[in-house]
Amino acid sequence: MKALIRYSPLLLIAIAWELSSRLGLVSQLALPPLSDVVAAWIEMIKDGELITNGGASIYRALAGLGLAIAIGGVLGIAMAWSKPINVLVAPIVEIFYPLPKSALIPVTVIWLGFGDGSKILLIFLGCMLPVTIGAFNGARSSEQVLVWSARSMGASRLRMLWDVVVPSAMPELLNGIRTALALSFILLVSSELIVAQKGFGYLIGSLGANGTYDAMYAVVLTVAFLGFAADRLYLLITKRTLAWREQNP
Amino acid sequence: MTAPPDGWPEKAARVAVRLFWIGARSLSVIALLVAWEVLAKSGAFTPFQLPALSKVVERIWSDAVSGDLAINTGLTLYRALTGFLICAIGGVVIGMAMARNKIANWFFDPIVSIGFPMPKIAFLPVVILWLGVYDVSKITIIVIDAIFPVIAATVIGIQGVERELIWSARNMGANNRELLRQIILPAALPQILTGMQVSLPLCLIVAVVAEMLMGGYGLGGAMITASRFANSVGVFAGIVEIAVVGYVLVKAMAILRRRLLIWHQEAHDPTTA
Numbered sequence: 001m002k003a004l005i006r007y008s009p010l011l012l013i014a015i016a017w018e019l020s021s022r023l024g025l026v027s028q029l030a031l032p033p034l035s036d037v038v039a040a041w042i043e044m045i046k047d048g049e050l051i052t053n054g055g056a057s058i059y060r061a062l063a064g065l066g067l068a069i070a071i072g073g074v075l076g077i078a079m080a081w082s083k084p085i086n087v088l089v090a091p092i093v094e095i096f097y098p099l100p101k102s103a104l105i106p107v108t109v110i111w112l113g114f115g116d117g118s119k120i121l122l123i124f125l126g127c128m129l130p131v132t133i134g135a136f137n138g139a140r141s142s143e144q145v146l147v148w149s150a151r152s153m154g155a156s157r158l159r160m161l162w163d164v165v166v167p168s169a170m171p172e173l174l175n176g177i178r179t180a181l182a183l184s185f186i187l188l189v190s191s192e193l194i195v196a197q198k199g200f201g202y203l204i205g206s207l208g209a210n211g212t213y214d215a216m217y218a219v220v221l222t223v224a225f226l227g228f229a230a231d232r233l234y235l236l237i238t239k240r241t242l243a244w245r246e247q248n249p
Numbered sequence: 250m251t252a253p254p255d256g257w258p259e260k261a262a263r264v265a266v267r268l269f270w271i272g273a274r275s276l277s278v279i280a281l282l283v284a285w286e287v288l289a290k291s292g293a294f295t296p297f298q299l300p301a302l303s304k305v306v307e308r309i310w311s312d313a314v315s316g317d318l319a320i321n322t323g324l325t326l327y328r329a330l331t332g333f334l335i336c337a338i339g340g341v342v343i344g345m346a347m348a349r350n351k352i353a354n355w356f357f358d359p360i361v362s363i364g365f366p367m368p369k370i371a372f373l374p375v376v377i378l379w380l381g382v383y384d385v386s387k388i389t390i391i392v393i394d395a396i397f398p399v400i401a402a403t404v405i406g407i408q409g410v411e412r413e414l415i416w417s418a419r420n421m422g423a424n425n426r427e428l429l430r431q432i433i434l435p436a437a438l439p440q441i442l443t444g445m446q447v448s449l450p451l452c453l454i455v456a457v458v459a460e461m462l463m464g465g466y467g468l469g470g471a472m473i474t475a476s477r478f479a480n481s482v483g484v485f486a487g488i489v490e491i492a493v494v495g496y497v498l499v500k501a502m503a504i505l506r507r508r509l510l511i512w513h514q515e516a517h518d519p520t521t522a
Contacts, residue, residue: 005355006358009356009357009359010360010363090274095492098496100450102461103457103469103472103488105458106475106484106487109476186394189368189370190458194462201371204374208378216374220372220374224369228363
């Protein structure tokens with residue numbers, strides 16, 4: 001009941017959508033009725049179009065994001081751990097961080113073509129730096145008291161890295177990964193909209209070009225929902241991972 | 250006889266150490282640029298895959314001389330910054346309304362909590378369908394994408410204002426308006442600015458994507474035209490140009506933040522680099 005009241009505005013919007021289209025307040029071409037969109041969605045699930053294209057997109061996003069987390073996380077912690085690495089890498093990170101990552105779309109296509117490779121590379125490049133910076137900030141701010149006590153108890157440098165620095169970098173690192181997760185969807189969809197032969201973005205573009213707008217809306221809503229669901233799922237996992245902390249931020 | 254005689258060598262040593270680190274820091278950037286040039290010239294890559302840095306610089310220079318660079322940069326900046334301005338003002342207004350008004354909160358809260366994590370760029374074809382391929386639709390998609398961080402930061406910022414501050418202002422006879430302008434907004438400003446610092450790069454990302462998809466003038470449009478003609482020098486020139494624009498905007502925002510928050514204790518924190 002509480003959830004119903006909380007989310008009632010969305011219900012109102014959905015009803016307004018259906019009515020304004022059915023009653024002809026807006027052109028059905030520009031805004032097909034919601035019920036038509038749902039019908040088109042079911043149709044596309046049945047004939048497998050949505051699932052094949054969705055599978056391709058999800059594979060790209062996961063591969064790119066996985067690489068970004070692995071390499072970005074290690075890089076960030078290494079930057080906090082060793083001053084020479086920091087001096088070497090930090091200026092490059094600082095230069096590339098503000099680069100609007102979408103500018104890389106044409107280059108990744110030049111390097112790896114129209115298929116999976118260029119999307120994975122783009123997502124990897126775009127998502128790595130937020131993870132790196134999260135890991136760096138987290139590892140840098142690990143409490144000195146913890147570091148000192150670990151050292152006085154005779155922990156080796158490597159052991160300390162694993163037992164003290166990495167866990168205390170966790171919250172910020174996980175935050176950086178959340179940013180990367182959102183970015184991965186943005187980059188995935190935009191690169192697929194611009195150049196691709198399959199995937200959600202490709203499907204949206206080709207359906208729009210064909211004028212089958214109800215199906216196009218169905219795919220747009222699917223992508224939007226997946227992005228939302230991925231974020232919520234991630235938050236849930238994060239909460240579990242950080243359950244050992246005294247207080248969740 | 251009070252000044253220590255070895256005062257200035259110490260200072261000089263400190264300056265030398267600083268210079269050393271600045272040199273060490275710029276070293277890797279220079280190394281990167283040199284590596285680019287050498288790799289491109291070495292023949293390990295075709296000029297299509299990796300054009301030489303010198304060729305790219307030449308191309309940027311000729312764009313600058315012909316005036317194309319100014320037009321494209323100006324248009325992209327105009328779109329991104331107009332979008333950002335709308336996000337900044339609209340986001341703060343909606344966020345304030347949500348924090349202060351039950352009905353506004355009831356309506357916007359589910360929209361924000363669902364809309365924030367969505368990849369709103371997927372709505373770009375819908376926006377094109379409604380508004381066409383000109384500036385209005387580009388700015389609209391920028392606002393749709395980048396307004397949520399500002400709204401969320403404003404709500405969190407206002408909710409986090411210390412109760413004691415509000416109570417004492419009330420006690421001293423501040424009315425609602427004064428309370429909002431003199432107490433709540435300044436106290437929430439650090440959070441709000443953080444939201445804007447998230448929003449600004451998003452504006453630029455989306456502006457570039459929108460230009461790439463819709464074509465025409467603008468840095469993104471110029472890049473996609475270059476890539477259609479397999480002109481990879483043009484593509485790399487575009488990246489460098491967009492990178493410079495992004496760098497300048499992000500730095501400008503950070504400087505603005507330091508100015509606006511000069512009264513705040515974070516300005517004296519060495520950690521906010």
